Amino acid sequence: MALLDIRNLTIELETSEGYVRMIDNANLSINEGEIHGLVGESGSGKSLMAKAILGLSHPSWKVSADRMIWDGINLLELSVAERRQLMGIDISMIFQEPSTFLDPSLTIEQQLSYILKPKKSSLFFWQDRKNKQLELKNWLHKVGIKNHKRVLESYPWELSEGACQKIMIMMAIANYPKLLIADEATNMMESSTQAQIFRLLSKLNQTQGLSILLISHDLESIVSWSDKLTVLYCGQTVESGVSMDMMAKPYHPYVQALLDHIAEFGRYPRARSDMPSLKGNIPSLQHLPLGCRLGPRCPYAHKSCIDAPLLKKVKSHAFACHFPRNQEEKTHESDS
Numbered sequence: 117m118a119l120l121d122i123r124n125l126t127i128e129l130e131t132s133e134g135y136v137r138m139i140d141n142a143n144l145s146i147n148e149g150e151i152h153g154l155v156g157e158s159g160s161g162k163s164l165m166a167k168a169i170l171g172l173s174h175p176s177w178k179v180s181a182d183r184m185i186w187d188g189i190n191l192l193e194l195s196v197a198e199r200r201q202l203m204g205i206d207i208s209m210i211f212q213e214p215s216t217f218l219d220p221s222l223t224i225e226q227q228l229s230y231i232l233k234p235k236k237s238s239l240f241f242w243q244d245r246k247n248k249q250l251e252l253k254n255w256l257h258k259v260g261i262k263n264h265k266r267v268l269e270s271y272p273w274e275l276s277e278g279a280c281q282k283i284m285i286m287m288a289i290a291n292y293p294k295l296l297i298a299d300e301a302t303n304m305m306e307s308s309t310q311a312q313i314f315r316l317l318s319k320l321n322q323t324q325g326l327s328i329l330l331i332s333h334d335l336e337s338i339v340s341w342s343d344k345l346t347v348l349y350c351g352q353t354v355e356s357g358v359s360m361d362m363m364a365k366p367y368h369p370y371v372q373a374l375l376d377h378i379a380e381f382g383r384y385p386r387a388r389s390d391m392p393s394l395k396g397n398i399p400s401l402q403h404l405p406l407g408c409r410l411g412p413r414c415p416y417a418h419k420s421c422i423d424a425p426l427l428k429k430v431k432s433h434a435f436a437c438h439f440p441r442n443q444e445e446k447t448h449e450s451d452s
């Protein structure tokens with residue numbers, strides 16, 4: 117059974133032009149102990165999906181789903197308070213813009229002291245303090261902060277965004293949640309630090325069974341760390357499956373284009389802000405094309421693409437396209 121199972125999630129946001137469907141019948145399934153990559157260009161709805169999982173939706177949003185199950189519990193039946201309580205214990209999230217989530221009036225040590233679960237008390241209070249400091253030091257070293265003493269004494273505004281992000285990562289993993297959602301968690305880091313963080317997450321995945329949802333606009337940066345991938349385009353799931361299968365034989369033209377771009381430009385050097393993509397621009401969600409949302413950019417578009425493609429499955433590999441690439445096997449419409 118999947119740890120997290122979301123089927124046909126739809127999120128509509130109120131705008132001056134009425135409700136806009138930012139997420140349209142998207143699916144996401146994460147098994148226990150799995151690292152799952154969620155990839156899409158800016159505006160594809162990745163972060164909205166993460167917020168919907170955490171129950172952080174705004175009252176003006178319309179959120180619906182056929183299924184939203186967390187560890188056997190139907191999230192759609194929980195109150196906001198029950199949802200928040202559950203999420204605080206079982207699911208942690210590393211947000212973008214870390215400095216906005218740290219309290220500028222408290223030192224890092226003060227903020228981190230609240231995070232660590234209390235251990236069995238020692239005979240003397242100073243021994244407790246020493247143990248906690250040692251634990252903090254070990255965690256800070258694990259996320260790549262070497263000068264722990266200076267960092268612990270600093271306020272967030274005295275630190276770089278990269279250092280704040282490492283602290284956010286530490287806060288998210290220090291109490292061993294079941295699922296960690298990392299939303300563009302290593303964006304502001306150098307590639308060597310990025311690799312260090314991914315290695316740490318991978319180790320926690322292997323040793324603690326931590327499930328991870330890695331969210332990124334950059335397929336290349338997360339693919340080698342992910343067991344499975346889901347790719348979003350304009351708020352819809354276009355393809356999902358085992359990462360290595362998708363990399364070897366992508367079915368959807370959008371995923372094929374992402375891979376072609378990586379192959380064309382190589383791993384280094386490449387502007388970090390680039391999302392490999394097809395020609396043309398991602399349409400605004402207020403002015404979506406009829407039928408397949410990739411249609412105007414797709415080199416394989418055909419008359420029949422005026423009908424929106426449904427998600428189909430070949431074993432565990434799902435895709436939404438009338439004319440899939442690299443495929444000989446028979447497909448069937450997904451209903452599982």
Ligand code: SF4
Binds near residue numbers: 415416425438439
């Ligand atoms: S359904 Fe048609 S337009 Fe859409 S991705 Fe497939 S081939 Fe391209």
